Amino acid sequence: MKKIRKNYSLEFKIQAVSLSEQRGNISSVAQELGICKESLVNWRKHHKEGKLTKEKQISFDPVREELLRLRKELEETKLERDILKKAVGIFCSLFLFCF
Template sequence: MKKIRKNYSLEFKIQAVSLSEQRGNVSLVAQELGICKESLVNWRKLHKEGKLTKEKQIPSDPIREELLRLRKELEETRLERDILKKAVGIFSKRDG
């Protein structure tokens, strides 16, 4: 059976770290939030290293923003192209 991996928002992670630092008990906070203790320990480590911040999520460089937008658009265009190729193949087989 495939294990499903949960994704938590940045805000949730920051709030969980803050709560665990206030209370001091990582295990109890993790249990209350319904998350794995190891995840919370990892988030605390990332927060201490400065890697778990809101600033990371906001690209400040307009060139980088444009590059990310164009890459996303290219991926969507490729997906549409592949769907259309399959549709042409399906319809051409029916006619024959």
């Protein structure tokens, strides 16, 4: 079973960081917002380093996009191949059963 990863918007992250800086208590802010404490700590770290900005989110890397597209296509192709292998096995067993 795959673990579902939550994605938070950039605005939510920035507001959570500013709220935690105002209050000073990371644990209570994280619990109040319903997020993991470690996530908030990482967001604060990225914010201090200047990595939690809109420019970082908007940047477009065509090589990375192509890689993600190809990986998705490969996954779909493998799934189709596995389905066809199973179908061939089923039809072969039915054919042999008939004779």
